[in-house]
Every structure is written in C-alpha cells, then in structure tokens.
Amino acid sequence: MTHKKAHPASFRDPSGFMFVEEGIVKRQINPIYFKQYFALKDSRFFEKLFNSQVLIPHEELSHSSEQIIIQPEHIPFITYPYEWCFNQYKEAALLTLKLQKFSLEHGFSLKDASAFNVTFHKGKAIFIDTLSFDFYIENSPWRAYKQFVSHFLGPLLMAHYHGAQSLKLMSNYIDGIPLNMIASMLPFKSKLNPFLYSNIHLLAKFEDKYHEDYNGESKVKSLSKKAQLNIIQSLYDFIKKLSLKEHSEWGNYYNKINYTDAAFNLKSDIINNWISKLNVKTVIDVGGNDGTFVRRITSNIEQALVCDIDNNAVDYNFKTIKENKERFMLPFVLDVLNPSAAIGFNNKERDSFIKRIKKFQPDITLALAVIHHMSLSGNVTFEMSAQFFAKFSKHLIIEFPKREDSWVQRLLNNKADFKDYFGFYNIENFEKAYTNYFEIIEKQPIENSERVMYLLKTKHD
Amino acid sequence: MIFLYFDPAIGAMIVQAIVAAIAGVLLFSKNLLLKVKVFLGIVKPKDEELFDDIDIERSEIEKKDSSDS
Numbered sequence: 001m002t003h004k005k006a007h008p009a010s011f012r013d014p015s016g017f018m019f020v021e022e023g024i025v026k027r028q029i030n031p032i033y034f035k036q037y038f039a040l041k042d043s044r045f046f047e048k049l050f051n052s053q054v055l056i057p058h059e060e061l062s063h064s065s066e067q068i069i070i071q072p073e074h075i076p077f078i079t080y081p082y083e084w085c086f087n088q089y090k091e092a093a094l095l096t097l098k099l100q101k102f103s104l105e106h107g108f109s110l111k112d113a114s115a116f117n118v119t120f121h122k123g124k125a126i127f128i129d130t131l132s133f134d135f136y137i138e139n140s141p142w143r144a145y146k147q148f149v150s151h152f153l154g155p156l157l158m159a160h161y162h163g164a165q166s167l168k169l170m171s172n173y174i175d176g177i178p179l180n181m182i183a184s185m186l187p188f189k190s191k192l193n194p195f196l197y198s199n200i201h202l203l204a205k206f207e208d209k210y211h212e213d214y215n216g217e218s219k220v221k222s223l224s225k226k227a228q229l230n231i232i233q234s235l236y237d238f239i240k241k242l243s244l245k246e247h248s249e250w251g252n253y254y255n256k257i258n259y260t261d262a263a264f265n266l267k268s269d270i271i272n273n274w275i276s277k278l279n280v281k282t283v284i285d286v287g288g289n290d291g292t293f294v295r296r297i298t299s300n301i302e303q304a305l306v307c308d309i310d311n312n313a314v315d316y317n318f319k320t321i322k323e324n325k326e327r328f329m330l331p332f333v334l335d336v337l338n339p340s341a342a343i344g345f346n347n348k349e350r351d352s353f354i355k356r357i358k359k360f361q362p363d364i365t366l367a368l369a370v371i372h373h374m375s376l377s378g379n380v381t382f383e384m385s386a387q388f389f390a391k392f393s394k395h396l397i398i399e400f401p402k403r404e405d406s407w408v409q410r411l412l413n414n415k416a417d418f419k420d421y422f423g424f425y426n427i428e429n430f431e432k433a434y435t436n437y438f439e440i441i442e443k444q445p446i447e448n449s450e451r452v453m454y455l456l457k458t459k460h461d
Numbered sequence: 462m463i464f465l466y467f468d469p470a471i472g473a474m475i476v477q478a479i480v481a482a483i484a485g486v487l488l489f490s491k492n493l494l495l496k497v498k499v500f501l502g503i504v505k506p507k508d509e510e511l512f513d514d515i516d517i518e519r520s521e522i523e524k525k526d527s528s529d530s
Contacts, residue, residue, distance in 0.1 A: 146473030
C-alpha cells in the first residue's frame with residue numbers, strides 16, 4: 001500500500017480523505033465509513049443524486065478491507081462561498097436543504113452542512129463532499145442544523161439586511177459566522193418574525209446557554225422525522241424567497257458607458273478574431289461584468305471564468321446562465337486589487353485565487369476596460385499589473401483606454417489635487433511596462449473611441 | 462455511530478423541537494391560506510422562478526427524463 005498524502009484541506013472528517021495522485025483528485029474511504037458507503041451505493045442513493053446532477057459523480061477505482069478509493073469527476077476551477085454572488089449563495093443553500101430532505105426520505109442524513117461542501121460546476125451548484133451522508137437515527141434532530149444556520153442562513157440574512165458584501169465575511173469565518181454575531185446584526189424587527197426568532201435568536205440563546213455543558217449532561221430531546229422535515233421545508237421556503245434590498249443597477253450598464261454600438265461590436269469582433277486564431281479552449285475574463293463579451297465569443301470555449309468585483313454584475317450573469325442553461329461559464333465575485341487569500345489551518349485549507357488560477361492556467365486572459373481602474377483607482381503601476389497578468393496565462397487581450405477617454409478623465413478628476421501624480425498614465429508608458437513581460441502580437445485601435453486593443457503573449461514559457 | 466468532528470451544538474439540538482413546532486404552524490397556516498386563496502380564486506399566477514422546489518426526484522429526475530426523450 002502506498003502512503004497517500006491527504007490534501008491539506010481534508011482532515012476534519014475521519015471517514016476518509018482527499019488526495020492528489022499524478023494530478024488527479026481522488027478520495028480514500030476508511031473502514032469506519034464502509035457501512036455507510038455500501039448502504040449508499042447499494043440503495044442507488046449515489047446514482048440517483050448523480051443522475052439529478054446534485055452530487056459530483058465518482059467512480060470506484062479499487063477496494064480492499066483497508067480502503068476504498070473513488071475518483072470524483074474533475075472540477076476545473078473551485079470557487080469558494082466568499083466568491084459567490086447572492087443567488088449563487090442561495091442556490092448552494094437550497095441544494096444543501098434538498099439533499100437533506102432527500103437523505104431523510106431514504107434513511108440518511110447530512111452529518112455536516114458546510115458551505116464549502118458545495119461549489120459551482122457546469123452552470124450550477126453541486127455538492128462535492130461525498131462522505132457527508134450518514135445513517136439517519138430515528139427521532140434524532142439534525143446534527144448539522146447549527147452549521148447550516150451559520151454557513152448559509154446567517155450569511156444570506158446579513159446580505160439581505162446589510163448588502164451582498166456581507167458574504168465576504170465567510171473568508172474570515174471558515175467555520176461559519178458566529179450565531180451571536182448574526183443575531184446581534186439583525187434588526188430588532190427580526191425578533192417579531194417567528195421564523196427568524198426561532199431560527200436565529202432562540203438558537204443563539206440556546207447555544208449560549210448550553211455551550212458550557214462540558215459533561216454532556218444536557219439531554220437532547222428527540223425530534224420526529226416529520227418535525228425535522230418541517231424545519232427543512234420552512235428553511236427552504238424562506239431562503240427561496242430571500243432577496244437583496246439593494247436594487248440592481250446592473251441591467252443598463254452597457255448603456256451608460258461611452259461606446260457607440262459600432263465601437264462595441266468592433267471590440268467584440270476584434271476579440272473574436274484573435275481568439276479564433278489562437279484555438280483557445282479556456283479563458284478568464286477579469287472584470288468581465290455580466291459575461292457579455294465572453295458570451296459573444298463564437299469559437300468553442302470549454303470553460304470560461306468570468307469574475308467581477310460587482311456582486312450585481314455577477315448575479316446578473318448567473319441568472320443569465322441559469323436561464324440559458326449555459327454550462328461552460330463560471331461566474332464569481334473577485335476584487336482584482338484584493339483577490340481571495342489562502343485561509344484555514346496552515347493557510348492551506350482553501351487556496352488563494354492566485355494559486356488556483358495558476359493551476360487552472362487559462363489559455364487566455366481578457367482584461368477589458370479594467371486597466372484604468374487598476375491604475376487610477378487602485379494606484380497599481382503598469383509594471384505591477386503586467387507582472388500580475390503574466391502570471392497565469394500565455395495570452396492576454398487587454399483594452400487600454402487612453403488618457404483622453406472620458407472614463408479615464410473622470411477617474412483622474414476624482415484624484416483632485418493629486419491628479420498630477422498620475423502623469424504616468426499614457427499609452428507609451430503602458431507599452432513600455434507591458435513589453436517587459438509580453439510581446440505585442442497585435443494592436444488595434446477601436447474606431448470612434450479613445451481605446452486601443454492589444455493581443456499580447458508572455459515572453460517566458 | 463456518529464463522529465462529531467465539529468462542534469456538538471447541544472443547544473442547537475435541543476432548540477430544534479421549538480423551531481420545528483413553529484415551522485409546523487407556519488407551514489400549516491401558509492397552506493391553509495393558499496387553500497383559501499385557491500377557493501376564492503385569488504391566487505396570483507406564478508412568475509417564472511429562478512429556483513425550483515425542494516424535491517430532487519420530482520423536480521430534477523423527471524425534468525431530465527423529459528429532456529432526454
């Protein structure tokens with residue numbers, strides 16, 4: 001038996017662990033979980049969930065008395081809860097509840113309800129922790145109820161009351177947002193709502209009351225399956241209806257920017273033309289808004305990552321993906337000036353954005369209408385942004401709005417007295433810095449605008 | 462046997478009896494209200510919803526079958 005090194009994120013559950021062998025993610029199941037595994041397999045529980053595309057499919061590679069090895073379907077790029085837009089977060093929460101209901105009806109129960117058990121793949125949320133299912137013990141409450149509230153209901157409520165940026169809190173609370181913090185941040189009127197009172201305030205009170213019971217003397221009351229299903233159903237109904245208070249200002253973004261239709265189409269044609277020549281299969285659009293430009297690519301893209309700092313834009317994109325049933329596009333929220341860090345024990349449980357994107361290595365990066373924000377709002381020098389973009393893909397399509405562009409002018413005017421400090425922002429300096437890392441393959445101005453498109457290729461391989 | 466590799470959450474286990482009772486009342490009254498509305502004929506037509514209902518087999522497996530055929 002070869003010794004397998006567990007993935008640094010896979011240590012919490014003694015049932016098994018994930019490991020990487022020759023670049024392929026596999027999962028070892030320990031004898032402690034054999035009974036559950038066989039019950040799930042023999043009752044076609046797994047198969048039904050695979051068919052309905054709610055659980056990541058796996059195949060069994062080997063099995064002995066000491067271990068079973070399964071290989072789950074490859075997910076090209078993992079996104080984490082703190083990178084999801086509001087409706088993605090909702091979908092992940094609803095998926096977890098669906099699975100718990102399905103499990104209960106088949107004699108199982110989810111033993112944990114971490115938001116990190118879900119990711120997005122082929123246009124929808126999918127459950128990735130195959131070993132989370134355990135036997136349901138008659139009349140026992142849901143073991144993962146508290147975890148569900150702190151991982152899903154809590155963050156969604158915070159987003160509802162305080163804005164979608166609250167979802168970013170999950171990057172600080174890998175074990176879910178503390179209940180007393182959620183309770184204290186909800187408005188007083190939430191106490192008058194029976195659903196919120198019981199699921200948040202009363203829960204926080206009870207947890208507070210019993211958390212010092214080190215001897216385990218408190219008796220856990222029994223709860224019928226019907227009663228637990230009522231909890232699950234009411235959570236589902238509530239979350240399904242939950243919305244953001246902030247109204248989306250997204251819909252008409254492209255009407256606000258300074259493009260004529262012709263320039264807009266020309267930009268899209270330039271991208272299409274360059275991409276089709278390069279035989280691109282994977283792409284990341286940094287600052288990709290609602291995915292408009294990626295959607296207009298005519299060649300066959302296998303996986304497109306589209307990230308943006310604006311939750312509304314990502315949400316709009318996600319809704320479009322759902323409506324069109326698109327499978328190749330993965331939207332997520334990302335601030336390019338502060339990309340997701342590595343978190344968890346040893347800083348290794350959840351990888352940083354940079355580590356994940358370097359591994360994914362998209363064939364091409366699109367950076368459209370983003371350089372002026374990085375340079376003028378973020379004060380990131382051309383040298384630094386060039387270095388950043390050169391890190392993860394061989395080709396870069398970048399749009400440079402010249403100093404005369406009205407958006408650039410607006411950003412410069414925002415600098416008020418410090419406007420002079422940004423004298424460096426011009427096309428000569430841009431090219432000088434970027435050619436340290438890239439060679440210019442093509443360069444094409446967009447007619448009737450103050451913008452220039454570049455197709456660049458990294459100098460190192 | 463259940464292995465608690467996370468917080469045992471005793472309070473959360475105990476409180477579920479109350480949460481479930483309240484959920485039961487809410488679901489019952491919601492259904493009742495719906496029945497009354499259906500009876501009176503004032504049920505609003507449903508908008509196209511982004512998310513489907515909770516049942517996996519009904520909502521997902523059937524959909525798959527119908528799209529395959």
